[in-house]
Amino acid sequence: MTHTTQALSFQGRVWTLGDNIDTDMILPGRFLYAIDKQALRQALFEGLDPLFAAKLRDGDIVVAGRNFGCGSARPAAAAMRMAGVCCVVAQSFSRTFLRGAIDSGVPVLECDVVDRVRDGDMIRVDVAGATVSLADGSVLPGNPYPSFVLDILRIGGILPYTRQQLAVSAG
Amino acid sequence: MLGDDIDTDVIYPARYLTVLDWTEQAQHVFEALGPQMQSKVREASVVAAGWNLGCGSSREHAVTGLLGAGVRLVVAKSFARIFFRNAINNGLAVIESPALVDALAEGDELAVDLTAGEATCRSGTLQFAPLPPFLLGILRQGGLWASVRGPGVAAGERQ
Amino acid sequence: MGKTIAEKILARHANCPAVAPGDYVTADVDMVVLSEGLSLVLEDFRSLGRGRVFDPERLIVSPCQTTPSKDLSAAFHSLRTRQFVQEQGIRNYFEIGRGGIMHLVTAENGFALPGEILVGSDSHTCTNGALGALCVSLGLGFAPTLATGQTWFKVPHTARVVVEGAARPWVGAKDVMLHLLAEKGSDGFLYQSIEFYGSFVRDAPMSERFVLCNMAVEAGAKTGIVPPDEKTLAYLHGRAKRPFEVVTSDPDADFISEVLIDVAALEPLVALPDNPANGVPISQVGHVAIDQVFIGSCSNGRIEDLRICASILEGRQVHPRVRVVLMPGSHSVYTQAAREGLLATFAAAGVSVGPAGCGACAGFNVGVLGDGERAISTANRNFKGRMGPPSSQVYLANPAVAAASAVAGHILSPADL
């Protein structure tokens, strides 16, 4: 059973956000049960700034302050990845957002770096090593994950991870 | 060409009633009948149907959606009352003539003179009862609102 | 070293002697609580190649977020949920007209039991911690748990919140939580389990305990728990679906923090837009005209809440410029409200009563606001765009303040009505 794995280090352009960015702001409630998700792409972050989603390009990195993704347990991380965000760095994540990100294989890292970057900066995030390297060469430590969480992220989320576990136990 | 008793739920689903722009409404015309019919109506400028076209709800989108799709004339054996009324008020020409419908086939070219009550198509020229002058007057000016002399002139407005 | 409730329950379900905060464990779950949200992960579940759920008896499914299906997408998800329930032989299925909000239906039917682990997609799964269970939301990553009956947990630190004293009139658990949030912020208890203690909790009816645990998530907590006592056992008597074993924290358990709240000092609070942690005492809210009042949700949609609203609306009329949308938390609450004449009071006052369910809380269903409109809500969240377009605003309050504001047309304490 081969699984495509994803590297857990990223180089990308930064978009900074503040504290307490909640999931109603990121993913408006009306989209959770909508079958046609196409309109979701433009409505991402509608609560925060209706124009924000259009600025996102593939490979961008969102850097935020405290309690990112608080509120409802809707799949906000997966929606951000759909909009091109490859990684999210925040001083702290809400519990449900962090679990949702890991389960959907969206690399996120807790690291207090939001005051050290500006929109448009290029940074490197090493989720496995739990470090964020800034343009000025400084490297800041983040919260490391246990190996099994890194395995989940590498394999792309809890689903492929469970398929692998089920195959191993069956094999 | 359409059958009898084509209702306004089939012509225009209720969930798009908030769509106000005619060309946007056009995308939802005949959605209940499936994409094949939808594309046909966009190419046609004349729609023909059997008895009781437009029965059911009074939604005006059933008419303005057709106008948005480029339809200029609707010929039917008979019209439901509100559809007929909405058509005239929005400048969509209507002809009530069972004979003419029977004489038409999909893809035909059709020329009509509404005032004289004359229509010529592949199988020849046919007479039909023209609309009363009062209604022709509204149609000629492109509908109810257009028949009011310029914007803003309303009986209720004190000059 | 003593252990907290969360540590004990997780250790037992991960069958290891003891666990400590920060450990990662894989534990068995006793109950999975779902709504029509089940349909959102069906493709994920099928992709696991396991045809059957781990145990149909340990799932409870109660459609409540978009029901009665408000549009085609909602009808699609409700239908897929029904089909999956039939296919898997899930007996604990509560069709509309018998169920209501999943968390209330779970408690009412004795599926949340002390010492057990209860998981679900919804972030308010923690509500049933009021019955001494460890209740944790898995978000939409619960498909693997449907197949294996297990999931991974990070063992949380536990905080003690001690609520002492007797509340003034029109002050209740909702105000305790709005106060706690205002003090500690919406990430005050990040990743932690909160255990509620104190005379207020001891004397409070079960409905108030559900409110405390329900809003623990708004403070960033993984869950909230009220250690079981005789009131819990009385509630579960005749309801509990299985035998259970009460689990409480050891006296010398290691709590990461302790917060003391003196209820007697509290007046009703109102959380200003756009965060539940923006709570201020109602006397400082000033004149805020409102367009809509929403009464309901898994926070304050129980019969006790409806009784409070009816006592205020009795013989009064809703302000002409205001519309009140009220959705009982469950169908049994709806039927009980009909029996007690509460619905008659609401109808006479001009309240629009809708079917049991989440209602207007999250903009999924009906009761959505228009551009620039303001609502006061007994639900638990008022983020920007929560109940309508981003330009609309939501204030959170307890049921009494909501009812009084409905009459006044602006935010008002019932004491001043």
Added chain:
Amino acid sequence: MSGRTMAEKIFSRMAGREVRAGEFVEVSPDWTFSLDDGIGLIEKYLAAHGVTTLAHPERIVLFYDHYAPADTPLHGTIHRNGRLFARRHGIFRLHDVGDGISHQVATETGLVQPGQVVVNTDSHTMTIGATGALGMGIGASEMAFLMATGKLWFRVPTTLKVNLTGSLAPWATAKDAILSLIRTLTARGATYRIVEFGGEGLGRLDMASRMTLCNMATELGAKSSLIEPDACTAAHFAALGRTELPTLVRPDSDCRYDAIHPLDLSSVQPMVARPHRVDNVVAASELHDVAIHQAFLGTCTNGRYEDLVVAAGILKGRRLAPGVRMIVTPASREVYRRAIRSGVLEILADAGCTVTTAGCGACAGMHQGALGDQEVCISSSSRNFLGRMGNRNALVYLGSPATVSASAVTGRITDPRELTTH
């Protein structure tokens, strides 16, 4: 010259001269009703033509019944704009969320008087014909034109008379009567014409049954429907404290009808309209194994207190069939209040019914109650067109409140007499 029909008399009063069927008149209706599913378009037309003042705001009433409470941000905004519109123009009244369906509210409050002309952006406006008033549906752009100019053109219609005889057997209702009439006359039996219900059988029908007959005349293609005012009409208004009524409009004994159709109420049995046409009607007893997923009781056709009482009579002490959900949407707040006070609502709730906020509900697939693919619904509403309740892959059958309730108990379309005989 022969006598005049009710419609000719009403149009003559409005035109200020004697008019006959076939003539065109410009009239100022006594009442102009608009609904939340039309106000958006109306404001667009008024704005596009720079109209700032309305001709007769004191005759305009707004009703929120199709999207109440609002189910999307856009509908919430349409409601908000409508409230500002009402305040800005000083219209007569706005019936907000939960008050109920326009036709029901206008009739039960006595707002509309016999002989008056009411225009509304809804094809079921003729429901008020039960009180002897003339109700006609029009499009939104035309409604805007009427609000701006205060006048609208109409062609005076001919009239088709339905002569009611006998009286309804137990478990046969006015809905079954109108369904059997539609079967005989078909969906275009009365196109452009007024349907006037009269005859000796009328005296034994209550106001609710009369409203059901007038309501579904639109499914015959009728321009409107009317019932000659009688003792029941007078009692209806007397109960509302209106003893003095305007001169009651009655048809002249020698007026000319296009046709007179007999309808023997005593031969009526429970009927069902099958998808997807309202005139595709068979006796309920002929349908044996049509399983249903949803039962819907409500709408301006059969959502009145009397209809909920019929449902409670069948559901009392019974439960819905497993796998069946029943949605009950009272036609107005007043209906909801009476159902609570009388204990009817408790019976319906105990049986497992889901009661939603007063309004049109699931009828046109615009609010709670949408159907999933391949689902079957038995509904007390008036239309079962393809996709009518929102989903073109679902099937809608129409029946009386008794048939709807009996079917909800058995799980398949059932003649109510099956449940009530043994």
